[in-house]
Each structure stands twice: as structure tokens, then as C-alpha cells.
Amino acid sequence: MIAMSQFNVVGGVIFIALFSVFATSAEGEASGGLPIPQQPLHSPRIAPQPPVLYAPAPEPAPLWPPCDGVDIVYINNYTARIYPFLDDTPWLQPYRFESIVTITNMGYSTVEAWAMGIDFQHNEILVDAEGIVLEDGRLMPVDVSNGTVLTQIPAGVLKNAIETAGDMNQVQKTFKIKGTEFGKKLDPMPRSINITLKGYNCSESLLYGNNTMHTCCSEPNRNVTLNDEEFFLNPETGNFTIMYDVIQAYPGSYLAHVTLSNDSPIARLDFWNISFTWQENEFITKMMGATTREADREVCMNGIAGKTYSDPDMNNVFCCSVSPEIVDLPIDRTNDTQIGGIEYCCRNGTLWPALLDEKKSKSAFLMNVYKVPPMSSQLNHIIPPGNWRIGDGRFKCGIPRRIKPTAYLDPYLLYETTAFKTWQVTCNETENKPPPKCCVSFSKYTNDSIVPCRTCACGCPASPQPACNASASAMLLPYSAITMHPENRTRQILAWADINHNKNIPNPLPCQDYCGVAINWHIVSNFTGGWSSRMTLFDWSDVTFPDWFAVLQMPGAYQGFQQAYSFNATKMPNMNGTAPDNTSVMVTGLQGLNYLMAATNRSAGKLQSVFSYTKLTTSGMREQDYFPEKVWFNGEECVMPEGFPLSRSGALPTRPGVLAFAIFLMSCTMAFYDFLGIL
Ligand SMILES: *[C@@H]1O[C@H](CO)[C@@H](O)[C@H](O)[C@H]1NC(C)=O
Ligand SMILES: *[C@@H]1O[C@H](CO)[C@@H](O)[C@H](O)[C@H]1NC(C)=O
Ligand SMILES: *[C@@H]1O[C@H](CO)[C@@H](O)[C@H](O)[C@H]1NC(C)=O
Ligand SMILES: *[C@@H]1O[C@H](CO)[C@@H](O)[C@H](O)[C@H]1NC(C)=O
Ligand SMILES: *[C@@H]1O[C@H](CO)[C@@H](O)[C@H](O)[C@H]1NC(C)=O
Ligand SMILES: *[C@@H]1O[C@H](CO)[C@@H](O)[C@H](O)[C@H]1NC(C)=O
Ligand SMILES: *[C@@H]1O[C@H](CO)[C@@H](O)[C@H](O)[C@H]1NC(C)=O
Ligand SMILES: *[C@@H]1O[C@H](CO)[C@@H](O)[C@H](O)[C@H]1NC(C)=O
Ligand SMILES: *[C@@H]1O[C@H](CO)[C@@H](O)[C@H](O)[C@H]1NC(C)=O
Ligand SMILES: *[C@@H]1O[C@H](CO)[C@@H](O)[C@H](O)[C@H]1NC(C)=O
Ligand SMILES: *[C@@H]1O[C@H](CO)[C@@H](O)[C@H](O)[C@H]1NC(C)=O
Ligand SMILES: *[C@@H]1O[C@H](CO)[C@@H](O)[C@H](O)[C@H]1NC(C)=O
Numbered sequence: 001m002i003a004m005s006q007f008n009v010v011g012g013v014i015f016i017a018l019f020s021v022f023a024t025s026a027e028g029e030a031s032g033g034l035p036i037p038q039q040p041l042h043s044p045r046i047a048p049q050p051p052v053l054y055a056p057a058p059e060p061a062p063l064w065p066p067c068d069g070v071d072i073v074y075i076n077n078y079t080a081r082i083y084p085f086l087d088d089t090p091w092l093q094p095y096r097f098e099s100i101v102t103i104t105n106m107g108y109s110t111v112e113a114w115a116m117g118i119d120f121q122h123n124e125i126l127v128d129a130e131g132i133v134l135e136d137g138r139l140m141p142v143d144v145s146n147g148t149v150l151t152q153i154p155a156g157v158l159k160n161a162i163e164t165a166g167d168m169n170q171v172q173k174t175f176k177i178k179g180t181e182f183g184k185k186l187d188p189m190p191r192s193i194n195i196t197l198k199g200y201n202c203s204e205s206l207l208y209g210n211n212t213m214h215t216c217c218s219e220p221n222r223n224v225t226l227n228d229e230e231f232f233l234n235p236e237t238g239n240f241t242i243m244y245d246v247i248q249a250y251p252g253s254y255l256a257h258v259t260l261s262n263d264s265p266i267a268r269l270d271f272w273n274i275s276f277t278w279q280e281n282e283f284i285t286k287m288m289g290a291t292t293r294e295a296d297r298e299v300c301m302n303g304i305a306g307k308t309y310s311d312p313d314m315n316n317v318f319c320c321s322v323s324p325e326i327v328d329l330p331i332d333r334t335n336d337t338q339i340g341g342i343e344y345c346c347r348n349g350t351l352w353p354a355l356l357d358e359k360k361s362k363s364a365f366l367m368n369v370y371k372v373p374p375m376s377s378q379l380n381h382i383i384p385p386g387n388w389r390i391g392d393g394r395f396k397c398g399i400p401r402r403i404k405p406t407a408y409l410d411p412y413l414l415y416e417t418t419a420f421k422t423w424q425v426t427c428n429e430t431e432n433k434p435p436p437k438c439c440v441s442f443s444k445y446t447n448d449s450i451v452p453c454r455t456c457a458c459g460c461p462a463s464p465q466p467a468c469n470a471s472a473s474a475m476l477l478p479y480s481a482i483t484m485h486p487e488n489r490t491r492q493i494l495a496w497a498d499i500n501h502n503k504n505i506p507n508p509l510p511c512q513d514y515c516g517v518a519i520n521w522h523i524v525s526n527f528t529g530g531w532s533s534r535m536t537l538f539d540w541s542d543v544t545f546p547d548w549f550a551v552l553q554m555p556g557a558y559q560g561f562q563q564a565y566s567f568n569a570t571k572m573p574n575m576n577g578t579a580p581d582n583t584s585v586m587v588t589g590l591q592g593l594n595y596l597m598a599a600t601n602r603s604a605g606k607l608q609s610v611f612s613y614t615k616l617t618t619s620g621m622r623e624q625d626y627f628p629e630k631v632w633f634n635g636e637e638c639v640m641p642e643g644f645p646l647s648r649s650g651a652l653p654t655r656p657g658v659l660a661f662a663i664f665l666m667s668c669t670m671a672f673y674d675f676l677g678i679l
Pocket of ligand 6: 331332333334335
């Protein structure tokens with residue numbers, strides 16, 4: 001109720017503002033040789049003013065149309081000039097600004113894990129935001145001139161008014177942000193504000209008066225959600241899941257059990273490392289099952305921890321880093337009762353799909369966390385760290401979400417208990433993947449040409465030596481050239497072009513694939529009842545891959561797969577959509593073939609197996625169904641070739657999905673395929 005009345009006071013001020021004349025400030029518009037980039041000011045639209053009422057209104061007209069979703073109000077409360085004073089260059093003059101943001105759930109459903117976007121426009125630097133953090137994990141002060149997304153750690157929940165009988169404390173969140181902006185003496189307003197929750201649709205942000213911006217974000221549906229007194233978010237499934245279980249809590253410290261699990265049937269991490277950022281200057285006094293890269297004890301000694309505690313001794317604490325980086329322990333620590341000894345620990349960072357080895361799909365560690373004042377003495381006050389990062393950046397992690405506490409076997413009591421509090425963080429594959437490390441080539445017994453790996457499939461060096469053409473299509477290879485080092489195939493490629501009367505030879509020749517691992521899929525036989533193929537893995541790199549695995553996605557042939565001979569190939573079961581399931585076969589090396597060896601003396605490490613298929617269950621197979629649609633090697637997607645061989649010599653462009661690309665390719669290679677009599 002208190003929050004509500006405050007809101008009305010602010011509202012009243014805005015109401016008065018509505019009837020004042022509005023004029024845009026001319027400050028901050030000047031330009032010329034600026035060290036600080038000035039973006040053009042796209043002023044937000046000004047809300048239409050309500051008609052002037054001559055009859056006395058019984059109550060003030062609402063400021064903005066009623067909102068039936070999430071309502072956001074941004075009020076710039078304060079601006080002041082700060083040093084340095086730059087009278088000659090007013091557009092560079094820094095100002096302190098303070099704004100009050102109010103997010104209110106006016107809808108039917110509970111808002112889980114809200115995040116709010118603000119598109120700033122005065123080169124703002126955010127300095128403080130009352131417990132609100134940047135979703136991307138950057139720490140304040142931070143340049144937010146390109147806009148930012150703010151959120152709460154752990155995930156913030158705004159209940160709906162229906163389930164709380166309108167308790168504004170649970171329905172609304174108000175926070176103040178403080179920062180520096182440049183060149184705008186009064187009322188520096190953002191361009192727009194929004195809420196970034198999935199399914200919510202925000203109206204245009206409108207200015208009311210000089211210093212108030214409002215938007216209303218409508219809900220995806222109007223289902224009323226009712227939640228218990230103690231509200232838990234639903235667990236989610238990502239590619240990787242981190243569970244942060246507080247299993248024991250004490251007045252100044254707590255014991256956290258952290259489990260990292262690989263929930264993806266195709267992803268793999270070797271030598272994993274994870275990091276996170278403490279939100280309240282916590283530090284680690286003891287760790288089992290994993291270790292941090294640095295101790296950073298000076299952070300504790302010079303900080304609040306050093307001023308607060310004489311015990312534990314800051315010279316002996318485990319890690320004081322604000323963003324510790326954590327790595328697994330080596331295998332020989334498995335039974336070490338001092339630093340190892342945790343179930344799922346100590347595998348030197350191996351995290352495999354559960355399909356391959358259930359026991360190696362999880363890693364766990366324990367840490368004893370000390371809190372520092374002001375909130376340290378409250379037993380119940382535990383804020384999990386935020387900004388979780390995992391591995392090499394291929395996966396992006398979300399904010400910790402409080403879920404129903406995990407049930408676990410207490411190591412000391414030997415019976416099942418539940419964690420005190422549990423947070424979950426999911427991490428998903430990002431769009432911007434690192435450069436691929438493997439590529440695929442196709443061939444077939446009725447066709448002498450290999451459709452090779454794509455030109456620069458795994459990226460090209462800036463100035464390749466010898467010079468080569470990075471944009472030309474890879475040229476067909478004779479089958480015999482596949483065991484030659486990619487750098488040494490020039491003569492064969494030229495001779496093959498000559499034999500096939502291909503006159504369209506780019507000069508310089510197309511670049512090679514630059515992939516460490518190349519996989520060839522060769523159709524060996526095709527008869528009425530079935531067919532077979534041979535998969536060959538080449539390792540041209542100087543890296544050996546122990547316990548390699550590959551996933552072959554072949555929707556059209558999956559049902560007919562029978563067996564592989566030298567590899568262990570298993571049909572992947574239903575994975576609830578977390579993987580290319582019911583279309584894919586997981587392949588590993590059998591005992592003795594589980595190492596893909598590095599190249600020696602320019603000769604590739606090589607592994608090979610025949611696969612057999614029946615046609616009984618796969619009627620109507622198309623030509624392309626005999627070739628994998630996608631291939632993953634050690635959890636990373638490989639680059640597929642430009643086409644697949646036909647029964648006659650030559651190649652066809654790949655699937656319809658890549659039609660646009662195929663057309664582009666065809667225009668590049670028209671003459672080439674033309675001559676082969678395919679098009
Ligand atoms: C809005 O700003 C203009 C100029 O900056 C000023 O003249 C006007 O009084 C302001 N209006 C209100 C309601 O503050
Ligand atoms: C707005 O700013 C003034 C001056 O700093 C301050 O006194 C006042 O409390 C602020 N209002 C709110 C709601 O924070
Ligand atoms: C919300 O705001 C952020 C920050 O300005 C922006 O990046 C994002 O695209 C916006 N989202 C929508 C749906 O407009
Ligand atoms: C803002 O965007 C511009 C253009 O994309 C980029 O050059 C600049 O580095 C960005 N600034 C920040 C702080 O991210
Ligand atoms: C929510 O409402 C939509 C229609 O508005 C309906 O399709 C959906 O099934 C409902 N979801 C739940 C969880 O009730
Ligand atoms: C740890 O102990 C178990 C059981 O005592 C044993 O099987 C295992 O080999 C030991 N591991 C190491 C690395 O010593
Ligand atoms: C353990 O991992 C490190 C990299 O984190 C690696 O250099 C080392 O060779 C690995 N040890 C074993 C036994 O695999
Ligand atoms: C083949 O792999 C499956 C699971 O990946 C495993 O259960 C099975 O034991 C393996 N078979 C052999 C012979 O290695
Ligand atoms: C990861 O993906 C799952 C399923 O699509 C989703 O529920 C979850 O919110 C995602 N997590 C992040 C951090 O994007
Ligand atoms: C293969 O190429 C490398 C470097 O390009 C060269 O040193 C080597 O002699 C070549 N080998 C053959 C057999 O041509
Ligand atoms: C396999 O043989 C069938 C006829 O039995 C033919 O239609 C199909 O195109 C052939 N596929 C390949 C890849 O050879
Ligand atoms: C990650 O999860 C998404 C959605 O569940 C899935 O499509 C994708 O294949 C997964 N990626 C990996 C590497 O497992």
C-alpha cells in the first residue's frame with residue numbers, strides 16, 4: 001500500500017506536468033570534433049494530451065491508457081552538472097542523473113525473471129542501480145550508451161494482483177538508477193524502454209511531460225497464475241544446467257553444492273571452466289571437488305572482509321576473487337579426502353553427453369562461502385552469484401532462478417534431505433558459434449569424383465600461402481586424392497579437371513578447407529533391399545582426439561539403420577526435442593578405435609567403418625537421403641559439402657533449405673557442372 005501511495009504522488013506531479021508547455025531542450029545538440037560520439041537525438045513521440053476539460057472533473061483523468069500487462073514508468077528525477085565544468089564545450093559537459101523506474105505487474109500471469117531494456121541516448125554511464133544488474137554481466141560503472149538490459153539476481157518475480165489481493169510490494173518493483181550523461185542539462189530521457197520477456201509485446205514508449213516515459217507490455221495470454229506462499233520458478237532445460245544448492249546455512253556463511261550437468265546429447269566439454277560474479281562481496285574459504293585458478297587473497301584483505309573478519313584468517317582463505325574462474329581437479333584427486341572426494345568430481349574437466357557415459361555427464365563441487373556485512377548475519381539472506389559463464393563462450397548462461405530445493409543424499413547423514421535453497425542456471429548454445437573445426441565430403445561408388453569439403457570451411461588465413469581463392473567453390477577431387485594432405489592436392493585437382501574437360505579453373509585455385517578433421521561419407525553399395533556406406537575420419541591436425549564421438553543426422557535413412565562394423569553406432573532415442581532425435585545416430589570408436597590420432601609426417605590419423613542400412617522401413621528414399629544432413633564431431637557441428645554426387649559423375653546442389661545458397665553456388669560453378677552434364 002505504501003508503494004501505491006508513492007506512485008500516486010509521482011503520478012500527481014506528472015499530471016501537473018501534462019498541462020505545462022513542452023519544449024525540447026536545445027542543449028547537447030552541438031557537434032564538431034567530439035571525443036564522445038553524439039548520436040542523433042531521436043526524440044520519443046510525445047503522448048497526445050487529453051482534451052481540456054472545462055467542466056470540473058471529479059477525479060484526474062488517467063495519465064495513460066490503462067495497462068493490462070506489465071507497466072513500466074521511467075521518471076528522470078534529478079540532473080546536476082558535475083566536474084569537469086566545460087563552459088566552452090557544453091555538449092561534452094557531464095551531468096549526474098537519477099531516475100526512478102517502476103515496473104508493475106498489472107496483468108493476470110506472474111512475471112518470472114523479468115529483464116528491462118533501456119535504450120539510452122546521451123552516452124550514459126550507469127554507476128549504481130540499487131541491486132539491479134546488467135543482464136550481460138558487466139559491472140558498474142559501465143558505458144550503456146548503446147542501450148542495456150537490466151535484471152535482478154536472483155531472478156526477480158512480480159506476482160499478479162489477483163493472487164496477492166493487490167499487495168503492491170509483491171506486484172511492483174521500484175528502483176533508482178544513478179549515472180552520468182553528457183550534454184543534456186535537463187531531463188535526459190532514454191529513447192525507449194521495454195521488458196524483454198518472451199511473449200510480451202510492448203507499446204511504443206511515450207513521453208509524458210519532460211521527464212516521464214511510459215510503456216505498457218501486454219501479456220502473451222490472460223491465464224491467471226496462482227502460486228504458493230513460497231514461490232518457486234519452474235525448472236528449465238538448457239543445453240547445460242548449473243544447480244546451485246545451498247545445503248547448509250550458518251549466520252555468516254553457507255555451504256553450496258554446485259552441479260554442472262550436460263543435458264545436451266551432442267555437446268561435449270573437455271577441460272571445462274566456469275566462472276561467475278559474486279553479488280555481495282562473498283568469498284570462498286574452502287572448496288572440494290574443483291579449484292579456482294587464482295586465490296586473489298588481497299581482494300579480501302583490502303576489502304570489507306578484511307575489516308570484518310579476523311577468523312577465518314584472510315591469509316588462508318581459498319579464493320577472494322569477485323569473479324573466480326573454476327576448473328575441475330585432475331583424476332588422481334578422486335579419492336582425496338581433503339580437496340576431492342565429491343561424487344562426480346575430479347575428471348580434469350570432462351563433461352560428456354549422458355548417452356555416452358552417464359557418470360561423465362555431470363561435475364560437482366562444494367564450496368564454503370562467507371558473506372560480508374551488512375547482510376551477512378542473516379541466515380536466510382543468500383544471494384547466489386550471477387553472470388555465469390561456461391567454457392569458451394559457445395554457451396550463454398541465464399540468471400539464477402530460484403526453484404524447488406533439490407533432494408540430495410547428505411554425505412554425512414546418509415539419508416535424503418533437501419537443500420536449504422536451490423537456484424538453477426541454464427546455459428544454451430549461442431548464435432555466434434566459433435569457427436567450425438571439421439568438414440564433410442561425399443562420394444559414391446558409381447561416381448569417381450568426391451564432392452570435397454567446402455573452400456575455407458573452417459575459415460581461411462588472412463593471406464594464405466600459397467595464394468588461393470577463398471570465394472571459389474571447391475573443385476571436385478578424384479577419390480584417390482582424399483588421403484593426400486589438402487595442401488598437396490593441386491596436381492590431382494588440375495589433372496582431374498583436365499580429364500573431365502573442365503576448363504573453368506579459378507586462378508589461383510580455390511583454398512583448402514583448413515579443417516583439422518575431415519569426414520568422408522562414401523556410398524559403397526546400393527541394392528534392392530538395402531545399401532551401405534563407409535565413414536572415414538581424417539585428422540590432419542596435430543591434436544589427438546581421445547574418446548571421440550560423432551552424430552550423424554539422416555532423417556530419411558534413420559529408420560533403416562542396421563549397424564556399423566568397426567564403430568559403435570547407436571540410434572539416438574527420443575530426447576524431448578533437445579537434440580536432433582529420432583533422426584540421428586551416435587557414433588563412437590569401439591575399444592582400440594576410440595582415439596583419432598593426430599597427423600604424422602603429413603599423413604592423417606585415420607579411422608573407418610562400414611555402415612549398413614535396410615530399405616524395408618524407408619520406402620521413397622530420395623537421392624540426398626543417402627547422405628547425412630548434418631554431422632557433429634565431438635559436439636561441434638561440421639561444415640557440409642556443397643552438394644552430393646549423382647549416380648552419373650558430377651554433383652547436385654544440396655537440400656532445399658540451402659537453395660538460395662545453392663543458386664549462388666550454381667552461378668559460380670555453372671560452367672563446371674554444366675560440362676558434367678548435370679544441369
Ligand atoms: C520542460 O522543459 C522546458 C525547457 O527545457 C521548460 O521550459 C518547461 O517548463 C519544462 N516543463 C516541465 C513540465 O518541466
Ligand atoms: C528526487 O530527487 C530529489 C533530489 O535528489 C530527492 O530529494 C528526492 O527524494 C528524489 N525523489 C525520489 C522519489 O527519489
Ligand atoms: C528492448 O530494449 C533493449 C535495450 O534498448 C533492446 O536491445 C531490445 O531490442 C528491445 N526489445 C524489444 C522487443 O524492443
Ligand atoms: C556502441 O555501438 C557502436 C556501433 O555498433 C560500437 O562501435 C561501440 O563500441 C558500442 N559501444 C559500446 C559501449 O558497446
Ligand atoms: C493460457 O491461455 C491460452 C489461451 O489464451 C491457452 O491456449 C493456454 O493453453 C493457456 N495455458 C495454460 C497453462 O492454461
Ligand atoms: C578411488 O577409490 C575407488 C574405490 O576405493 C577405486 O575404485 C578407484 O580406483 C580410486 N580412484 C583413484 C583415482 O585412485
Ligand atoms: C588436465 O587438463 C589440463 C588442462 O586444463 C591439461 O593440460 C592436462 O593435460 C590434463 N591432464 C590429463 C591427465 O588429461
Ligand atoms: C556402444 O555404445 C553404447 C552407448 O553409447 C553403450 O551402451 C554400449 O555398451 C557400447 N557398446 C560397445 C560394444 O562398446
Ligand atoms: C535455454 O533453452 C531452454 C529451452 O529452450 C529455455 O527454457 C531456457 O530459458 C534457455 N535458457 C537461456 C539462458 O536462454
Ligand atoms: C606437400 O606440400 C608441402 C608444403 O606445401 C611440401 O613441403 C611437400 O613437399 C609436399 N609433398 C609432396 C609429396 O608433394
Ligand atoms: C539407390 O538405388 C535406387 C534404386 O534401387 C535408386 O533409386 C537410388 O537413386 C540409388 N541411390 C544411390 C545414392 O545410389
Ligand atoms: C541446445 O538446445 C537446443 C534446444 O533445446 C537444441 O536445438 C540444440 O541442438 C542444443 N544444442 C546442443 C549443442 O546440444
